[in-house]
Amino acid sequence: MTRQLVVLETRTLSPSVQALVFACVDGAPLGHVPGQWVNLHVNVADRVEKRAYSVASSPNPAHPERFEIAVTRVDDGSVSLALHALRVGATLTMDGPHGFFTRERHATPALFVATGTGVCPLRAMIEAELGEVTGPKLALLFGCRSEADLLYREQYETWRSHSRFTLHVTLSQPSAAWQGLRGYVQTHLATLIDPAAKPHVYVCGLSRMVSEVRRTLKDELGFARQQIHSERYD
Numbered sequence: 001m002t003r004q005l006v007v008l009e010t011r012t013l014s015p016s017v018q019a020l021v022f023a024c025v026d027g028a029p030l031g032h033v034p035g036q037w038v039n040l041h042v043n044v045a046d047r048v049e050k051r052a053y054s055v056a057s058s059p060n061p062a063h064p065e066r067f068e069i070a071v072t073r074v075d076d077g078s079v080s081l082a083l084h085a086l087r088v089g090a091t092l093t094m095d096g097p098h099g100f101f102t103r104e105r106h107a108t109p110a111l112f113v114a115t116g117t118g119v120c121p122l123r124a125m126i127e128a129e130l131g132e133v134t135g136p137k138l139a140l141l142f143g144c145r146s147e148a149d150l151l152y153r154e155q156y157e158t159w160r161s162h163s164r165f166t167l168h169v170t171l172s173q174p175s176a177a178w179q180g181l182r183g184y185v186q187t188h189l190a191t192l193i194d195p196a197a198k199p200h201v202y203v204c205g206l207s208r209m210v211s212e213v214r215r216t217l218k219d220e221l222g223f224a225r226q227q228i229h230s231e232r233y234d
């Protein structure tokens with residue numbers, strides 16, 4: 001079944017990423033589980049192209065028909081460029097929500113690993129879970145190129161007040177002033193994870209990163225396949 005969306009808001013999150021807030025025109029809830037994605041139908045030249053975008057927001061009780069996505073501008077990509085050009089009031093068609101990359105509740109800690117807009121479904125999952133009074137420890141390991149690419153920075157400042165949440169940012173091309181972690185996400189897994197705590201890891205982003213993280217967890221840290229949950233964007 002397809003539904004109509006209208007753009008309520010656009011925000012620049014980084015030099016290459018634009019957030020879009022949509023409302024379902026029929027006013028009914030989107031009805032997603034954090035981690036799921038929607039399929040957007042976008043007019044490109046004389047044809048309609050469909051692409052998947054993770055929902056970056058958890059269900060909003062006050063406005064269940066609203067949700068947010070964040071789109072990386074891919075220089076030779078048709079749909080991402082068309083989405084970056086959308087303005088408030090524009091309409092488009094979607095189907096969904098779809099997908100099985102959702103949070104399974106375990107008593108053990110969870111580590112969320114992302115690069116770029118791979119953080120979107122993880123943001124929705126963490127936001128929903130921190131709204132609950134009790135639960136396991138949650139850590140986000142976010143890999144970005146530079147400080148300017150750190151998406152949803154203000155959100156993490158808010159989450160820091162939860163004793164259950166920890167943020168680890170690693171930059172591959174930091175400025176000289178950067179004092180935090182450096183390099184790719186997979187190089188930090190061994191120091192951030194205690195395999196004895198039997199954590200679950202949720203990883204999302206481009207395929208090369210997801211494969212490296214999965215390989216490190218299984219081959220070097222002895223993770224079982226059931227402890228690793230992943231979504232690939234390409």
Ligand SMILES: Cc1cc2nc3c(=O)[nH]c(=O)nc-3n(C[C@H](O)[C@H](O)[C@H](O)COP(=O)(O)OP(=O)(O)OC[C@H]3O[C@@H](n4cnc5c(N)ncnc54)[C@H](O)[C@@H]3O)c2cc1C
Pocket residue numbers: 037051052053054055069070071072073074076077078079080081116117118120231232233234
């Ligand atoms: C389940 C799922 C969820 C997704 N969620 C998001 C999301 O929340 N935000 C988002 O920006 N994209 C997301 N994507 C990717 C998105 O569906 C498109 O592939 C992307 O926007 C490129 O589409 P395009 O038409 O602009 O480029 P295309 O012409 O389709 O592809 C151009 C090239 O871009 C590569 N590419 C795809 N995604 C990216 C990326 N993020 N960064 C750099 N290169 C990329 C492709 O491998 C391809 O080589 C998701 C994909 C999947 C499968």
